Amino acid sequence: xxxxxxxxxxxxxxxxxxxxxxxxxxxxxxxxxxxxxxxxxxxxxxxxxxxxxxxxxxxxxxxxxxxxxxxxxxxxxxxxxxxxxxxxxxxxxxxxxxxxxxxxxxxxxxxxxxxxxxxxxxxxxxxxxxxxxxxxxxxxxxxxxxxxxxxxxxxxxxxxxxxxxxxxxxxxxxxxxxxxxx
Amino acid sequence: xxxxxxxxxxxxxxxxxxxxxxxxxxxxxxxxxxxxxxxxxxxxxxxxxxxxxxxxxxxxxxxxxxxxxxxxxxxxxxxxxxxxxxxxxxxxxxxxxxxxxxxxxxxxxxxxxxxxxxxxxxxxxxxxxxxxxxxxxxxxxxxxxxxxxxxxxxxxxxxxxxxxxxxxxxxxxxxxxxxxxxxxxxxxxxxxxxxxxxxxxxxxxxxxxxxxxxxxxxxxxxxxxxxxxxxxxxxxxxxxxxxxxxxxxxxxxxxxxxxxxxxxxxxxxxxxxxxxxxxxxxxxxxxxxxxxxxxxxxxxxxxxxxxxxxxxxxxxxxxxxxxxxxxxxxxxxxxxxxxxxxxxxxxxxxxxxxxxxxxxxxxxxxxxxxxxxxxxxxxxxxxxxxxxxxxxxxxxxxxxxxxxxxxxxxx
Amino acid sequence: xxxxxxxxxxxxxxxxxxxxxxxxxxxxxxxxxxxxxxxxxxxxxxxxxxxxxxxxxxxxxxxxxxxxxxxxxxxxxxxxxxxxxxxxxxxxxxxxxxxxxxxxxxxxxxxxxxxxxxxx
Numbered sequence: 001x002x003x004x005x006x007x008x009x010x011x012x013x014x015x016x017x018x019x020x021x022x023x024x025x026x027x028x029x030x031x032x033x034x035x036x037x038x039x040x041x042x043x044x045x046x047x048x049x050x051x052x053x054x055x056x057x058x059x060x061x062x063x064x065x066x067x068x069x070x071x072x073x074x075x076x077x078x079x080x081x082x083x084x085x086x087x088x089x090x091x092x093x094x095x096x097x098x099x100x101x102x103x104x105x106x107x108x109x110x111x112x113x114x115x116x117x118x119x120x121x122x123x124x125x126x127x128x129x130x131x132x133x134x135x136x137x138x139x140x141x142x143x144x145x146x147x148x149x150x151x152x153x154x155x156x157x158x159x160x161x162x163x164x165x166x167x168x169x170x171x172x173x174x175x176x177x178x179x180x181x182x
Numbered sequence: 183x184x185x186x187x188x189x190x191x192x193x194x195x196x197x198x199x200x201x202x203x204x205x206x207x208x209x210x211x212x213x214x215x216x217x218x219x220x221x222x223x224x225x226x227x228x229x230x231x232x233x234x235x236x237x238x239x240x241x242x243x244x245x246x247x248x249x250x251x252x253x254x255x256x257x258x259x260x261x262x263x264x265x266x267x268x269x270x271x272x273x274x275x276x277x278x279x280x281x282x283x284x285x286x287x288x289x290x291x292x293x294x295x296x297x298x299x300x301x302x303x304x305x306x307x308x309x310x311x312x313x314x315x316x317x318x319x320x321x322x323x324x325x326x327x328x329x330x331x332x333x334x335x336x337x338x339x340x341x342x343x344x345x346x347x348x349x350x351x352x353x354x355x356x357x358x359x360x361x362x363x364x365x366x367x368x369x370x371x372x373x374x375x376x377x378x379x380x381x382x383x384x385x386x387x388x389x390x391x392x393x394x395x396x397x398x399x400x401x402x403x404x405x406x407x408x409x410x411x412x413x414x415x416x417x418x419x420x421x422x423x424x425x426x427x428x429x430x431x432x433x434x435x436x437x438x439x440x441x442x443x444x445x446x447x448x449x450x451x452x453x454x455x456x457x458x459x460x461x462x463x464x465x466x467x468x469x470x471x472x473x474x475x476x477x478x479x480x481x482x483x484x485x486x487x488x489x490x491x492x493x494x495x496x497x498x499x500x501x502x503x504x505x506x507x508x509x510x511x512x513x514x515x516x517x518x519x520x521x522x523x524x525x526x527x528x529x530x531x532x533x534x535x536x537x538x539x540x541x542x543x544x545x546x547x548x549x550x551x552x553x554x555x556x557x558x559x560x561x562x563x564x565x566x567x568x569x570x571x572x573x574x575x576x577x578x579x580x581x582x583x584x585x586x587x588x589x590x591x592x593x
Numbered sequence: 594x595x596x597x598x599x600x601x602x603x604x605x606x607x608x609x610x611x612x613x614x615x616x617x618x619x620x621x622x623x624x625x626x627x628x629x630x631x632x633x634x635x636x637x638x639x640x641x642x643x644x645x646x647x648x649x650x651x652x653x654x655x656x657x658x659x660x661x662x663x664x665x666x667x668x669x670x671x672x673x674x675x676x677x678x679x680x681x682x683x684x685x686x687x688x689x690x691x692x693x694x695x696x697x698x699x700x701x702x703x704x705x706x707x708x709x710x711x712x713x
Binding site for chain 3: 209258261279282293309311312316347351354357365369374435499500511515518519523525529530536
């Protein structure tokens with residue numbers, strides 16, 4: 001089993017570099033379009049994590065929805081704005097930024113990560129593998145009465161609301177555009 | 183970790199360390215699997231030109247090599263020698279990366295395509311039999327959209343950008359009926375794995391059970407790859423307003439090859455998902471014949487795609503979008519709902535098998551007949567509705583013309 | 594664990610896949626002429642010089658298509674597990690799936706009636 005662990009660790013390191021590097025790229029680049037590309041790189045790294053966690057379904061969902069739909073929407077929004085290549089430094093306050101970032105980090109560590117850091121005892125991988133659910137079980141859980149069927153339907157309602165809301169806003173913008181052109 | 187097949191071959195060649203041998207085995211496997219599409223591309227381009235020529239009542243390339251077989255090689259050599267003019271203000275990294283991503287997104291699909299039957303574990307000779315094979319295909323295809331967007335932006339040319347926008351809007355819209363049509367084989371087979379879907383068809387191909395879904399998948403995949411009659415992507419290239427206008431030489435060649443390969447890959451996928459892939463006469467006894475069956479079925483669809491391309495006129499973008507949103511999407515949604523309903527009712531009544539791979543031809547007959555009937559009814563109703571609207575539109579136009587004539591004659 | 598070795602194949606494929614098209618392009622670098630001059634490197638605009646920045650006029654249409662696609666994408670992704678488990682479930686599962694699809698088809702009908710999906 002030892003050689004597997006080496007590969008796993010190597011893969012984990014690679015995906016960490018991709019995710020964090022991509023995130024770093026998003027915030028440091030001056031070119032908005034490049035920023036979107038860095039975002040896609042970072043999301044790809046997250047998909048890699050899902051694979052390592054033996055949830056390939058989620059990895060595919062990540063690529064399909066985040067990179068294939070959301071990031072494309074981002075690029076639409078970004079490309080349809082002017083002055084993309086050079087951003088002005090309107091919000092550049094280094095001290096406030098650093099303090100805020102450190103504060104957020106401390107908050108996350110203390111509030112979320114440390115309480116669960118050492119509570120899980122290492123479990124024999126065989127037991128985990130026996131409990132690992134696959135897509136079939138996910139599907140069954142989504143629609144079973146004592147499963148997640150209510151959240152399933154609520155998600156549908158949420159998506160419907162999002163679509164209708166966005167259409168309403170878009171129509172207003174369209175009316176404005178027509179007014180401007182007319 | 184045990185060491186299978188290729189890894190053992192590598193070890194026998196003298197590489198002792200098992201993990202290194204596994205890695206080298208992986209590399210060789212990847213090269214072998216991707217060799218299939220890469221070699222196919224060469225002949226695809228030639229086949230495309232010859233068949234297009236024949237439909238247009240001419241011969242096509244026949245000078246280079248016997249029957250023009252070396253034409254693509256000649257084209258390749260020519261493209262290699264073309265100067266690569268990169269526009270001055272282009273975004274270097276993205277400009278160079280776009281053709282690579284585009285080609286890669288197509289070749290990656292071949293990792294999950296099963297080539298022939300195999301008696302041992304995965305059930306087929308395949309790169310990897312992913313549990314989520316179908317979803318993997320959709321996810322990788324959406325990377326291709328990304329490549330086009332990048333190409334359009336990186337060229338720093340507003341026509342390229344405009345062309346890229348329209349193309350991405352088109353690709354993104356047609357993904358919806360594509361994936362809804364994909365739900366049907368997944369529903370039938372109870373799995374997203376390509377090998378499972380093929381095995382579920384061992385008694386009845388899905389094309390007989392869901393011809394409408396096959397049609398939807400075919401049309402959507404034609405639009406996804408930008409083939410006629412949806413080739414406003416290509417038309418935009420001809421009209422000097424496409425996303426790859428600033429690309430020359432080999433980089434353009436890569437976009438070009440990626441497109442042809444994509445069409446063929448979609449044909450193969452259709453053969454796998456709906457026509458049983460490598461299933462056919464003698465496929466278990468003599469596996470390589472399954473490979474031939476797969477190629478034959480894929481080629482049939484590729485030929486149909488070529489036929490459509492050289493026969494139909496190009497559609498406008500508003501017609502294309504209207505076709506998608508007002509016809510394909512509602513029809514595919516309705517199709518999924520009705521198929522699910524019928525399947526479930528018949529399964530509860532005991533007339534349809536819940537595990538199609540282990541059923542029998544007789545067991546599959548009732549559900550096939552009912553689903554076929556449902557498809558026929560749907561097609562008749564939809565065609566009737568479309569014909570009705572067409573007649574009303576023509577009548578309205580006729581009335582308009584009559585009014586104009588009356589006013590003109592009255593002068 | 595064999596799941597992960599499957600994905601190792603994909604990982605290697607992911608690395609090699611962009612290299613395959615890169616090889617001819619690199620080969621071309623060695624073989625082709627390279628005589629850049631100012632005129633050739635200019636952005637192409639039907640033979641005339643470019644005027645103004647490279648921007649495109651905002652059309653809400655693109656954004657709407659992207660947005661509707663996003664909603665349907667999430668819907669489809671949630672429908673896949675449903676379809677995978679479908680054979681072994683009962684009629685209630687069909688009802689749940691039907692309700693899910695119906696609500697989103699509702700939103701589509703709304704968009705249709707409001708003429709938002711038409712390319713102008």
